Structures are given as structure tokens and as C-alpha cells.
Amino acid sequence: MVTLARESRGMTMGELAAKVGVTSSLISKIEQGAREMSEERAKSIASSLDYPADVLTWREPVYGFGSSSFYHRKQQSLPQKTLKQIQAFVNFHRIRAKRLSAALDLDFAFTIPSLAVDDYGSPEEIARAVRAAWRMPLGPVQNLTEWIEAAGGVVVPREFNSAKINAISVWPPGESPFFVLNTLLPACNLRFSLAHELGHLVMHEVPEPGQEEEADRFAAEFLMPAREIKPHLRGMNLTLAARLKPVWRTSMGAIIRRARDLDVITDRQHTSLRVQLSQKGWSKDEPVQIPHERPSLIPEIIRVHHSEHGYSSSDLADMVGLYTSEWLDLYEPRGLRAV
């Protein structure tokens, strides 16, 4: 927990040691479990990291990049320090969500099933099976976050300090599926990423070589079912892609790619449309904005704690190991604050 708390603040061992006034070798020994901490030392470490001291006594499992229940999308060359900070953020948020929901008797309409590609034949079949199990209406998915929350998933939007990572999902044994979305990216990209991560959780219990392509195919079929979207893709050009974007709530790029994957346009037409997108500067910054989806599960849990259990914000901050001011910033920002 010392390591996690330190990394969540983006601090090196040396920086923490300097702040606490000890050697970095002592911090290193403490983090490796080679040295016990006195209560006083724990307090001064915690306060240097801006956490209440009891956080350091938690015995929660931590999952990181590289563990089999931790998936992430488009992680290019991210510096180690950023990766560690994101990993710490995800773990802390996951643990806090678990603590917030522990006392409640949550009941969800659906579950996220585990379905193997070998049994179903293709990621597309699995996407259709999940849509059917969730009794989703035909056509576009209006609010993907809402569906995932109805299946017990926790979705956390967060602005990371790098756009190189889109989304992370982690589903530890016995816990809720957990997703973090980087709000630096446009909403339509995040919806695709969220569907991609959902695909991993449904299809991949252990990492597999073809998993990224399978998760993309799952996402495309889940958000843009072939049978329903194909007739609308005829005559694909940039204008049509821009018109379909607010309907299907996927990027123009994804819509154009869908047209190619469903054989509505040729590879050559696809390449030409890509070139046009990039000439207009739209491959990075597309026109027609889709609003971000707002999760409601955690806000609802917080509302219940306030209104039905009589907990104050500082009670809730204690429950999840935060000082009240940080709790308010993260969980009850102005405008959302419960009265």
C-alpha cells in the first residue's frame, strides 16, 4: 500500500524519502516488506502522501499491467512513471468502489457473461449473444455505460495526463468488473474502447495472441450490428459518415471501417476515404461531437449512503481512505454534491 499510495501521487522513492526525512533505502525496505513500520513512521509517510494513515494498513490485492485480469487499450510508448500512476489510480478507485458498495445489497438486471470464441465461432456471434442476453433493442446503443452498469460494471471517467491510453478494464475474482475511461479522448472513441474492453471481459479469461483483434470485432458488432447498419452504409462518403455518427455514436473512422469490413466499399475506397479524413485534419479531430456518457452507479451509491444511511461526506471519505477535500473533488464535485 505504501508503493501504491506513493505511485498514485507520482512520487519516486527518493522524493517520498526526502519529504518524510528518511533515506530512500529505508523507504525501499518498507515497500519490500523487509522493514516494519512503527505507527509513528506510518503516520508520517501517510501524511507526506496526503492519505489517512489507515490506508497503509489495507490488505487489498493490487492488479497491474501484465496481470491477467488487467486489460488496457492502445498503450503505446508510455513512460513507466505514467503507467505506474495510472495503475495506482485504477487500483485505488477499484478498492474504493468496492468499499462503497460493500454495505449495500446491490441487485443488477444482468451479468457480464463469460463466452468463449471457440464455442460461439466468432467474436461477432458473441457480441450478438451478449446483446440478446441483455435484451437490447435493435440498432444503435444509445448509452453503453448504462448497459454496463446494469450488468454490475463500474465505469469511471478520468482525465489522464496522456492521450496514449484510452481505457483500462480489470475484473478481479469475486469483484465487480471495473472500467476506467480517459476523458481526454472523444466520447465516440471511448464508447468503442468501452465495448472493446467489454469484449475482453466476456471472451478472454487469460491473455491470448489474437485478443486485440477479437475485442475490436466484438466492439464493432456490438455497437454497429452488421444486419442493422449495413443498409445505411451504401454510398459511403465523408458526408454520410458524418450523418451516421450521431445516430450510431461511433466515430466517422469506425463507420468507414465498418463499411469496408462489411464489404460495402472496397479496400481502395476505404483507403481513399481515410486519406480524405486526414487531409481535412479529421483523423485526429473529427467534426460532430457526441456528448460523454455519465456513469450513475457510484453517484447513486453515494446518494443512498447520504440520504438513507445518514453518512456525511467526511464519513464516506473515511470509508474509502481519503481526506474529505480530496473525496469531494473526486466523488462529489460541485454541481453533483448531494445536499
Ligand SMILES: [Zn+2]
Ligand atoms: Zn484490448
